[in-house]
Amino acid sequence: MLKKVLKWSSISLLTIVIALALLPFLFKDKIKSKIIESINKNVNATVALEDVSLNLFKSFPKATVTLDKMSVINKAPFQGDTLVYSEKIDLKMSMMELLNGEKEPMTIQSIGTENTKINILFNKDGIGNYDIAIKKDANEINEKEKPFALSIQNYEVENLKFTYKDEASKMRMILDSINHEGTGNFEKEVLDLDTKTTAKVTFDMDKSNFMRNVPISLEAILGVDLKNSKYTFKENKALINQLPLNFNGSIQMAEKGQVYDLTFNTPSSDFKNFLGLIPSAYAGNLADVETSGKFEVKGKVKGNLSDTTVPTFDIEMLSNNASFKYKELPKSVKNISIDTHIVNETGLMNDTFVDLDKLTFAIDQDVFNSSAHIKNLTENPNIDAALNGVINLANVSKAYPVKLEKPLNGILRADVKTAFDMKSVENSQYQNIKNSGNINVTGFNYSGPEMAKPVSVSVADLSFNPSKINLNKLQAKTGKSDINVSGSLDNFYGFLFKNQILKGNFNLNSSLFEVADFMSPTTTTNEKGKKTSEQVKIPSFLDCTLTAKATTVIYDNLNLKNVAGTLIIRDQAVNLKGLNMAVFGGKIGVNGMVSTKNKVPTFDLDLGLSAVDISQTLTMLNTLKAIAPIADVINGKMNSTITLNGFLTQDMIPDVKSISGDLMGTILQGSLNKNKSALLTELDTKATFLDLNDINLKDVKAVLSFKNGKVAVKPFTLKHKDISVQIAGSHGFDQNMDYNLKFDVPVKYLGNDVNKLLAKVTPSDAKKIESVPVNAMMSGNFKSPKVTTDVQQASKNVASQLIQLQKEKLVQKGTGALSDLLGGNKPKSATDSTKTTTKEQVGNAVKEGLKGLFGKKKN
Template identity: 60%
Template structure:
């Protein structure tokens, strides 16, 4: 019997489970059609969702309808803007609702959403993007049922981001990480709705931030009168950061806006309430803090919020002779006085004013006082403020739990009065700004992760004048570097309050400046870590720095007597008349580096005056790529270099493939080291008539042009003893090359075979011979060169030339001799001399002629045949 019961029970449960699992498939299409119909009949927008699901398990015994990735996208005039998005929307209803017939509304008992966005926008014409309800002038058919009916008993919102933007009033509000839940019968005309809410609030007005991620929490019971749209605060508890507040009163929706009648206050007067205003991350655990005195916040908000008015309000924040001390810190903050009022008495936004009548506190013997007021807040804010006091920075971390890697030190003294209006700031009407006083900082020491080395400021003095803020003195040391700075800030208020460009002009002096002292080492990149961001020159700076530094050390370079001007403007750095002694010479630089475009660029003009060739072409990668002559040529160089190209966005180093420009230079006091160059060694082995080490490069002028990673060397004329050399060609930054050399060579250097022929000529005859052109090509790379010459052809050509010369010479000699032989006495009418009186007999003319002819024809002289004997 028991087995039978268990069997029946098991089968029944199985049937139920199968039914519960199968039911969603049976009703899924019906639900999907109802969702689409409900949305399309009510909104004029682009609506999309990924899927609609139905489950009987999620809220058993109720059914759950899940809509995945629901989005509502605006049409014109907000084309493409997202009005609403939810990663998931869940609707809760009774199972019996699924079996209702066509035309019967399904009652929704609850809903929830996750990972949502609500984006409310008012454009400059005051039109809102949320008005997407379909316009229909026809009277509503009461007999026609809606797809869904609302009988909400419980709802929840998880991780919602609410964004509000009013382009006309320049207000931007963001409620982030909103979690909210409510319980109550929303179908009733009158109900008590129990709610719990947490969120983070940020608020900007006219580009000025008033709240940034302020933590909000509210547990409240709201009495709701649905008919009159009136919401009354009953039992409630609110937290702003950690400041507790209680509300009393109501908010009511009316045709022209809302009606407010609210009061709020701190539930107690404990000074811990003040510490609660500070975010928990900075205030620490305030429950253990010892406090004296009181702190109160009281406020009223009463009136109508319409298109032209706001509710009147009066908010008072006050404390008198209070103190606090954290239990684990040695010092306390005493004599705290706060007297602040935020008031609007007319309901007009511009009539709101803020009075900070007094803010005062003391740490040890140091007293700090401040007061300020702001009026005409929405049209042209008028600001009047005074600061006066002394703060020993070392005491700050001893009295308040500021988390620093290293404690601060130094004395800050302030005595400043300022009075200005925002329009004068915006329009740079500095004559309307009244500033006076100064701020001084001495003995300041700071160590932090954003600094490569600890920073010591021995003295800094800032003076406030009507037209500008003047830095009278800044003496700073960090690592082995010292900096002494003076200058002015001309648009400080516009920069602080209106995000305008900060204009500045500074003079800097330094004995020694190590760039590494100001650059934090890059952390090793690990998988999943944030990508390194591209370097960007700030767009908000318009700054000029005139500098003079005795020694600058950058990586392996040591620059002496550095002077010049640097201008930071329009996302670019311009160098003007920058000069430095380096590489035993002087280098001058003018140029621009810009990060304004997608790819950073540079354009430079360099002047090199008597710089050491070996040092400069070894230590500067760019010169090394343009002309790899380091270690090959010793001496000095005068040069002008013009170049431009792109920079690596991360490292700000030149992208060699994009560099273009030209170089004009003159070599001075040079010496060639062929043994350090595979190219010259290979050339020397192929061209024997030149000792490459003895090449004279003094005063040689070179002209190079480079583009697309290749360097074009215009023909250069050299001289080696009595050999003229012309060199020209190209090479790449990848060290590949293609050069042509032409040697204008005297024949005597072309080997022993040619020398033997030359020995038959007289010196005068040799001098009449033309030099022989010898051509060479150099290809391959500088480290693996391939040298070819037409030396054999040149030797052949000159040998042929010399043979022909000898033949012509002999022919001329023979012709001359033959002429003398045949016509030697013709026309001779002179009286013959007495031959007996001649000391040396003349050679036989006939014999000489015969010898010349035989020599010309290359024949050998025949031996005289013996004359036959007489019998």
């Protein structure tokens, strides 16, 4: 009998399991159609749902319906904006709900979401993107036709990001990493809802940040009155950072907004509560802090929150004669007094004011005092503040656990008062700004990732007046460099509070300025954890003019002397004007632009070289060496004007492959050192008529243009003694070349054979072929050149011409002797006849003449 029971029990259990496994497939489409129906009937938006699944085992005996990747996309006037996106939504219900008829609603008992984003936006006209519900009359609403009904017992939200943005008020609030759960019987109209919430808060208003990823938490039992939409705080415990707060009172939903009637306070008055306000990343271990004195936070909020009003509120933060000391640190902060009020008495946001009547503290004998008052908070904030006191910066890290790579040093002295309103700052109406006092820093040392090398400031002295902040003196060193700066800032407050461009004019003097001391590429870490260096960027927030003088500037491998000029820094670029320097035994003037605005930095410069040493210039400047690689074998000086543009490398050095421009050069004096060049050595071998060691290059002029890695040399003529040559052609930055040289060579340089023939003609005939063209072709590359000439052919041509001249002369002489003979003229004597011709020559001439006269038959 037992066996039968077990057998049928097993079969029944197996049947149930199979049925439970098959049911999702049977009811999936039914559930999906109800969800789509419910959404479409109620919202005016584009809704997408990737998939719907049903699981009967996950929360047995309840069924779990999972909606995958659901999104709600707004229509006009927020066309294309995402209102809601949820990676996963779980709906839990009784399995019996699956058997309901088509017209019967399914009752949901629990809701859970994962990785959800909600974006609430208000445009400049005050219209919100959340209002997507289709408006219905009361007569249209029929409970029986609802696809779903709610009987919520609990709900859970995991990793929700809520963004609120109002374009009109320029306000943005983000609640990130929200994890929230609540338990209560929503079938009752009045219930207790047990909740737990954690999140991170960021709050900005008009480009000013008030909170950034501040952690908050709340454990609360809320009394919920569903009929009146009222939520009352009962037992609760809240933390803002590590500041504990208790709440009393209620929040009620109204037709337009919410009604607040709340009070709150710190449950204890220990000064540790103040340290709890500081983000935990900077506050250190509060468990090991010894404190004395009190710190209290209390406040009340009462009234309506609507589109036009806020509740009135009064928040106080008070402390008197408090102190704290971290056990692991040698110094304490004493005599701390805080008296702060944040108040709104009218319900209008602009009437909110902040009074920091007192904030004082002391470390050792150094005392620092400050106060500030802010009113007209939203329309035109008015700020009145004062700072007075001394801080030994080295003591900051000895009294408070500041995380620094290297400790600060130096003494800060301040005595400053300021009063201004934001509209005057925006409009540069300096007559409405009241500044006075000065700030002085001495012995300040700093090092950080944004600096290439540690900076040591011996003195920095600033004074404040209504229109400007004057930098009276800044003396600093970094690496090998020293700088002395003075000048003024025109709109410091616009830069500080309104993200405006920082404008100023400065004078800089330096005895030694090494550019590498200030060049530090930004290091970033990519998604795979690999560190990469980004291109050096000229700050986009600067618009200033710098008049500079430096005895020595070291840039790359160059030592520049007596550098002076003007640098205009604007729009992520430096405009160089009248920059002059002594280098390479002469001077160089620079005008132009260097820009880091685009992804790859660019430059566009005009250079003027005056009496510079040619070999040094071409050896030290890789850019020019690529343009004129042969020039480094020239000993001498030159003047040159160069225009060039292109890209810069990560080290802010011209990328040779990218440059283009023109070069015009004149050699003031110069000679060749052929032993430095394989090309000249090869040319010297092939062009034997040249003596390269004896060439004078004075006043030689050349014009080059370069682009896309090619250099074109316009034809120019070089003369050496009685030889001239026209040079033209091109070469690449890869050192491959294609040049033609056209020589005009006197025939006397073509060798002994030609000279022997030349000696046999008369001087007047020799003048007919004084010189001959010789062509030379240079190819290959500068390190392995190939030189060919037609000098042998030219020699042959000259020899042929000389022989031809001799023949013509002999014929002329022979014909004249025959004419004399036939005409009855006799030579005066044998001696005389030998002066003009030999017997053999006369005989040959006679023979040739007789052949011409008698060699033909008569007609």
